[in-house]
Amino acid sequence: MSYIPIGPLHPGIKEPLRIKLKTEGERVVDAEVDLGYMYRGVEQIARGKPWQKVAYLAERVCGICSDTHPRALIEGLERIADCVPPLRAQYSRVIIGELNRIHSHLIANAIYFLALEHETLGIYLLNIREKVMDLLEMISGNRVLYSWNLVGGVRMDFKDSHLKKILENLREVEDHVTRYRKMFKTGPLLGLRSRDIGKLSKEDAIDVRAVGPVARASGVKFDWRTKHPTYVDYFDFEPVWRDECDNYARVMMRFDETLESIKIIRRAVNELPSGPIRKDCDIPRGSIDYRYEAPRGELVYIFETANHGIIKDITIRTPTVPNLEACAKHMFKDSPTISDAVAIYQTIDPCMACTERVVILDENNKKEEFRSFFDVSSRKGSGEKSVDKQTKI
Amino acid sequence: MIKDFIRKRSINICLVCTGGCNGCDIEVAALLSQRYDLEQYGIYLHNNPRECDAMVVTGTVSKQWQEKLVELYNKVPEPKAVVAIGACALSGGIFQQEGEKVGAPVSNHIPVDAEVPGCPPRPAEIASAVLKYVPVALANYRRKS
Ligand code: SF4
Numbered sequence: 055m056s057y058i059p060i061g062p063l064h065p066g067i068k069e070p071l072r073i074k075l076k077t078e079g080e081r082v083v084d085a086e087v088d089l090g091y092m093y094r095g096v097e098q099i100a101r102g103k104p105w106q107k108v109a110y111l112a113e114r115v116c117g118i119c120s121d122t123h124p125r126a127l128i129e130g131l132e133r134i135a136d137c138v139p140p141l142r143a144q145y146s147r148v149i150i151g152e153l154n155r156i157h158s159h160l161i162a163n164a165i166y167f168l169a170l171e172h173e174t175l176g177i178y179l180l181n182i183r184e185k186v187m188d189l190l191e192m193i194s195g196n197r198v199l200y201s202w203n204l205v206g207g208v209r210m211d212f213k214d215s216h217l218k219k220i221l222e223n224l225r226e227v228e229d230h231v232t233r234y235r236k237m238f239k240t241g242p243l244l245g246l247r248s249r250d251i252g253k254l255s256k257e258d259a260i261d262v263r264a265v266g267p268v269a270r271a272s273g274v275k276f277d278w279r280t281k282h283p284t285y286v287d288y289f290d291f292e293p294v295w296r297d298e299c300d301n302y303a304r305v306m307m308r309f310d311e312t313l314e315s316i317k318i319i320r321r322a323v324n325e326l327p328s329g330p331i332r333k334d335c336d337i338p339r340g341s342i343d344y345r346y347e348a349p350r351g352e353l354v355y356i357f358e359t360a361n362h363g364i365i366k367d368i369t370i371r372t373p374t375v376p377n378l379e380a381c382a383k384h385m386f387k388d389s390p391t392i393s394d395a396v397a398i399y400q401t402i403d404p405c406m407a408c409t410e411r412v413v414i415l416d417e418n419n420k421k422e423e424f425r426s427f428f429d430v431s432s433r434k435g436s437g438e439k440s441v442d443k444q445t446k447i
Numbered sequence: 448m449i450k451d452f453i454r455k456r457s458i459n460i461c462l463v464c465t466g467g468c469n470g471c472d473i474e475v476a477a478l479l480s481q482r483y484d485l486e487q488y489g490i491y492l493h494n495n496p497r498e499c500d501a502m503v504v505t506g507t508v509s510k511q512w513q514e515k516l517v518e519l520y521n522k523v524p525e526p527k528a529v530v531a532i533g534a535c536a537l538s539g540g541i542f543q544q545e546g547e548k549v550g551a552p553v554s555n556h557i558p559v560d561a562e563v564p565g566c567p568p569r570p571a572e573i574a575s576a577v578l579k580y581v582p583v584a585l586a587n588y589r590r591k592s
Pocket residue numbers: 114117198467468469470471472505506532533534535536540565566567
């Protein structure tokens with residue numbers, strides 16, 4: 055039995071993180087994940103700031119799902135203020151949100167194929183993703199961070215030329231993604247590397263509370279969009295799901311969701327109502343637990359506001375936290391080779407920038423430890439204190 | 448001698464993400480696509496410090512990275528160059544605030560040869576910075592040994 059450390063810098067892993075694999079020969083029997091390389095204290099900075107600043111900061115929790123974070127914050131604030139944005143604003147949030155989801159899913163799959171060393175598909179996917187990035191840049195002015203949502207509406211309006219271009223580019227993206235999906239489905243070598251590897255059964259997925267595409271690929275039919283008023287009222291949204299439970303299912307899941315998102319955007323563009331894009335809201339004192347479906351799964355924003363939208367206290371739980379747990383506990387077990395372990399890790403679409411926001415102080419040993427939110431919640435009462443919780447306003 | 452000559456035409460870069468929001472990293476990853484096609488300029492993106500000529504650093508240099516970044520820099524074979532990308536790496540950006548102890552800027556820890564501002568900078572800007580300044584920095588590098 056031997057231990058093999060992967061990371062923090064590794065060719066197959068794009069973000070810093072250390073995985074310690076316990077192996078017997080080539081077969082992986084156990085794994086340990088060591089976090090903390092991306093900790094920068096977002097929640098601590100957010101305390102006591104007005105919502106305009108926190109929305110700006112929330113966007114920078116993660117640069118890939120950069121529409122979802124401010125959106126969860128702002129829809130939460132709107133819920134506190136009891137204010138429903140105009141219909142055109144709701145539709146344009148859907149359009150930007152789904153474009154963001156497409157680009158996130160495409161880069162996730164691209165990185166999976168690069169980790170398998172199948173560069174052709176990986177680079178094809180990166181290239182078609184540029185079409186989506188072009189749309190986002192044309193509409194919002196930035197390729198990555200859009201600052202699209204505001205309390206009571208959105209920042210800018212679509213022009214007719216934008217809508218035409220969206221439909222045009224999406225047609226191309228749909229054609230290509232359908233083709234790549236077929237390549238992945240029928241490719242014998244890709245199938246060999248993906249099918250039956252990294253199994254996560256439905257029971258295990260529920261047990262570790264896996265979320266998003268990872269859970270849906272294991273047969274858990276749940277998507278927070280089915281509870282979102284806009285999607286329920288105007289889009290008849292149905293979640294996509296599969297039951298193969300392996301790497302293949304998770305990658306396929308993202309292709310399927312991409313195609314689904316394209317349909318939603320097309321419908322939103324065709325039915326886009328006219329009218330104002332923003333209305334006035336005053337935010338009273340209150341607190342909320344708001345959940346929304348990020349590209350990677352359930353995103354939780356729990357916060358408390360003072361008058362006029364000052365954020366008093368905030369906790370963010372991102373989808374990678376439970377998914378990483380699922381990966382370390384169940385998926386790595388019995389992975390046939392070490393390079394498969396890297397591929398498995400990529401299929402959960404990890405986003406370390408999201409995950410790391412808590413430091414634990416062990417007062418007895420005077421040692422600082424970096425832990426994810428999940429561990430903190432499960433280790434309550436063991437004499438440790440979270441630094442974040444000490445500074446209250 | 449030969450090594451120096453060849454390195455003028457082909458640069459291996461190592462992407463080090465030290466705790467930003469990932470925005471800059473995906474922009475570097477986007478450079479691999481056919482639209483920008485980094486490899487046609489002789490730049491190869493690989494995350495291995497021992498084989499690279501230039502380090503591309505993004506992010507705020509979080510606490511865990513502060514010593515490791517210097518270690519990593521020492522592992523890069525000479526001559527070497529460093530390009531810092533994004534507001535985070537240049538000044539700490541939005542994360543450099545009262546009460547937070549991020550170690551930005553990167554130049555506090557290792558010598559930086561080129562800086563690309565932006566949050567995030569466009570992929571074309573990153574590519575042109577690497578192409579323009581890394582060969583100059585490699586040529587002007589003063590060896591320690
Ligand atoms: S500079 Fe901006 S885009 Fe780049 S890592 Fe920092 S916050 Fe993210």
